[in-house]
Amino acid sequence: MSVEVSSTRSAASPEPAGLPRTSIATVCLAGTLEQKLDAAAAAGFDGVEVFEPDLVASPAAPRDVARAAAQRGLRVELYQPFRDLDSSDEERFERNLVRLERKFDVMDELGCDLLLVCSSPLAAAVGDDDRLCEQLERAAVLAERRGKRLAYEALAWGRHVNDYRHAARLVAAVGHPRLGNCLDSFHVLSRGHDPAGIADLEPGSIFFLQLADAPAMQMDVLQWSRHHRCLPGQGNFDLRSFIRAVKAADYRGPWSLEVFSDILRHADPTRTALDAHRSLRYLAELTAEPGAESEAAMPTATPVVAGRSPRASAGDVVSVRVAAGPVMAPRVAETLSHIGFGLQGVDSETGLRLYRDSEIAVVVDPTAGTVWSAPGIPPDMPTIAQIGLRSDDPPAWERRAAAFDVPVAPVRAPGSVGARTADDVVRLEVTDTLAIDLRAAVSAAQWRERFDLVPRHADPTPHLYTGVDHVGIGIATADWEGAMLLLRSVFDMRVDDGLDVPDAVGTMRTQALTMPVDSGSELRVVASMVPTQLDTHGLLKRPGGLTHVAFSCDDIYAVAAECRSRGLRPLHIPDNYYADLQARYDLSDDFVERLRPLGILFDADERGGEFLHFFTETVGEDLFFEIVCRRNGYRGYGEVNSPVRVAAELHRRAAEAGRGPQSLGDVAADLHDR
Ligand SMILES: O=C(O)c1ccc(O)c(O)c1
Numbered sequence: 001m002s003v004e005v006s007s008t009r010s011a012a013s014p015e016p017a018g019l020p021r022t023s024i025a026t027v028c029l030a031g032t033l034e035q036k037l038d039a040a041a042a043a044g045f046d047g048v049e050v051f052e053p054d055l056v057a058s059p060a061a062p063r064d065v066a067r068a069a070a071q072r073g074l075r076v077e078l079y080q081p082f083r084d085l086d087s088s089d090e091e092r093f094e095r096n097l098v099r100l101e102r103k104f105d106v107m108d109e110l111g112c113d114l115l116l117v118c119s120s121p122l123a124a125a126v127g128d129d130d131r132l133c134e135q136l137e138r139a140a141v142l143a144e145r146r147g148k149r150l151a152y153e154a155l156a157w158g159r160h161v162n163d164y165r166h167a168a169r170l171v172a173a174v175g176h177p178r179l180g181n182c183l184d185s186f187h188v189l190s191r192g193h194d195p196a197g198i199a200d201l202e203p204g205s206i207f208f209l210q211l212a213d214a215p216a217m218q219m220d221v222l223q224w225s226r227h228h229r230c231l232p233g234q235g236n237f238d239l240r241s242f243i244r245a246v247k248a249a250d251y252r253g254p255w256s257l258e259v260f261s262d263i264l265r266h267a268d269p270t271r272t273a274l275d276a277h278r279s280l281r282y283l284a285e286l287t288a289e290p291g292a293e294s295e296a297a298m299p300t301a302t303p304v305v306a307g308r309s310p311r312a313s314a315g316d317v318v319s320v321r322v323a324a325g326p327v328m329a330p331r332v333a334e335t336l337s338h339i340g341f342g343l344q345g346v347d348s349e350t351g352l353r354l355y356r357d358s359e360i361a362v363v364v365d366p367t368a369g370t371v372w373s374a375p376g377i378p379p380d381m382p383t384i385a386q387i388g389l390r391s392d393d394p395p396a397w398e399r400r401a402a403a404f405d406v407p408v409a410p411v412r413a414p415g416s417v418g419a420r421t422a423d424d425v426v427r428l429e430v431t432d433t434l435a436i437d438l439r440a441a442v443s444a445a446q447w448r449e450r451f452d453l454v455p456r457h458a459d460p461t462p463h464l465y466t467g468v469d470h471v472g473i474g475i476a477t478a479d480w481e482g483a484m485l486l487l488r489s490v491f492d493m494r495v496d497d498g499l500d501v502p503d504a505v506g507t508m509r510t511q512a513l514t515m516p517v518d519s520g521s522e523l524r525v526v527a528s529m530v531p532t533q534l535d536t537h538g539l540l541k542r543p544g545g546l547t548h549v550a551f552s553c554d555d556i557y558a559v560a561a562e563c564r565s566r567g568l569r570p571l572h573i574p575d576n577y578y579a580d581l582q583a584r585y586d587l588s589d590d591f592v593e594r595l596r597p598l599g600i601l602f603d604a605d606e607r608g609g610e611f612l613h614f615f616t617e618t619v620g621e622d623l624f625f626e627i628v629c630r631r632n633g634y635r636g637y638g639e640v641n642s643p644v645r646v647a648a649e650l651h652r653r654a655a656e657a658g659r660g661p662q663s664l665g666d667v668a669a670d671l672h673d674r
């Protein structure tokens with residue numbers, strides 16, 4: 001290994017007050033060991049865990065690795081893992097102690113005094129606690145002789161020891177100063193163990209802390225751990241409670257990321273390390289809240305944290321920009337007119353077309369490759385390119401983004417020249433094809449300047465909608481983790497458990513994210529992972545669509561009827577659906593007969609919440625609109641009905657393509673319409 005210093009300490013923004021020492025396991029990062037060190041240092045980490053297979057595969061001697069780390073300003077915090085120390089075969093155990101000595105030799109060269117010893121998953125693992133304590137003690141005595149310390153970690157799949165509380169009891173029983181605990185959030189939370197017990201561990205007994213998040217999954221815990229861990233803020237674990245307990249135990253060591261992930265294994269290590277460091281800052285902020293003492297899992301706002309830029313206020317969604325391209329723009333416009341959005345103006349410069357209902361603006365971009373549309377979006381695939389939120393203070397969002405090293409692109413307010421003003425839009429890019437804009441209230445004068453307004457009487461705005469209920473976005477697999485982290489950190493969005501939604505064209509991983517907004521309501525984004533099969537433009541064509549805007553209304557029957565009169569062809573929802581719905585919820589005939597002719601779908605939750613909704617056809621390959629009505633605090637998205645929508649869309653397309661004789665669904669539709 002070259003010992004050149006190929007990168008210096010972070011160019012990133014200064015570390016916020018309250019951020020503990022940071023570390024990352026080399027297993028998190030792709031590349032050679034040298035590249036891993038480069039990436040960790042460039043991202044601003046203070047240290048690394050050296051993952052043994054990374055060292056074994058490296059041409060560099062351990063002392064060269066130590067030098068390379070030191071020159072990059074990195075401490076070697078821990079060497080790991082030492083597997084299967086204990087054994088019910090005493091001869092094997094003696095050999096393990098010899099192996100342990102060889103690892104101490106390596107650690108001498110690495111300049112590292114802490115070794116992770118994980119519990120054994122082997123059949124020969126010691127099942128008797130007293131005997132296990134004896135073996136751990138012998139290892140601790142050896143460690144002391146060599147100036148080393150052992151951090152004992154309960155693997156979730158350990159044969160006998162698979163619970164941190166069990167491991168901690170053993171550590172306490174041995175009572176040797178060279179033996180302590182290694183706490184790994186994955187092993188604790190994947191098994192559903194209550195992290196609160198961490199707070200009761202003996203002061204100083206926690207030698208090391210490993211952090212990982214993971215998506216909620218029902219699967220073998222070893223596979224889950226080895227393939228699907230992710231960075232804090234990218235999964236569904238309650239790391240807040242975990243960290244709260246760790247802080248209560250007065251742990252003073254580094255926060256170290258240990259993320260085994262198939263995705264990160266193939267990702268650019270520099271980018272991963274930046275995301276990783278950002279994830280620790282997110283976690284530090286999340287757990288530094290004064291409200292962290294309260295049991296509430298979801299605070300309504302993030303108070304100021306020393307040295308940080310608190311989340312700025314945000315209002316409701318006020319605009320959505322659809323990159324439609326020249327071919328599909330008229331189709332999008334037609335669909336919008338069916339659901340009551342009238343053309344309000346045209347930007348003579350860019351051709352942008354502004355459609356409105358009430359306070360909601362949908363801007364359709366008919367051109368390709370402008371700043372308004374995502375480059376590379378094919379003309380037959382209109383998609384949501386930008387979501388606009390109202391903000392009292394867009395520049396505060398810019399500062400907030402900077403605190404997480406997220407670049408922002410300030411966009412001038414229409415008509416403004418000279419120095420930047422609070423009217424300028426702050427644009428955060430969630431992915432290459434989707435941005436969130438924060439904008440101050442734009443004055444009517446500015447709108448007038450920008451758009452040649454269509455005379456009002458030409459198409460009066462009907463005021464059908466009360467706002468945007470949620471926005472559905474598709475995120476490519478490769479962008480998923482980064483987008484989640486951005487939405488969770490900068491926007492402080494909260495997640496529930498993710499969902500897998502099966503439909504006619506596959507099973508979709510979805511994640512709902514919510515953020516409180518000024519009105520006291522919440523902003524809702526539903527992200528779906530767009531897997532595999534990217535087309536030549538890097539975007540997925542998924543029959544049935546994915547990307548959508550859901551508008552909320554009070555009287556969905558009236559709105560549905562109005563949309564019909566404006567030319568909406570609702571998707572044909574089969575009778576089987578209504579028969580099943582009636583059986584599932586014990587609905588009255590009258591109720592079902594109000595839904596059926598209007599193609600309205602229904603869902604209800606256990607607490608009496610109700611959700612009524614209907615959809616437009618998919619425009620192009622991806623985009624559709626939804627009209628929803630929430631009642632009694634319903635918190636979902638009607639996701640059980642998603643497969644019905646997709647199937648209805650496929651039937652429609654098959655019929656339109658005129659494939660052979662009419663499909664079963666078309667026959668039924670005809671019968672129904674008679
Ligand atoms: O998957 C493993 O074997 C493994 C090894 C070391 C760890 O710290 C861990 O959490 C898991």
Ligand SMILES: [Mg+2]
Nearest residue numbers: 153184210258
């Ligand atoms: Mg671990």
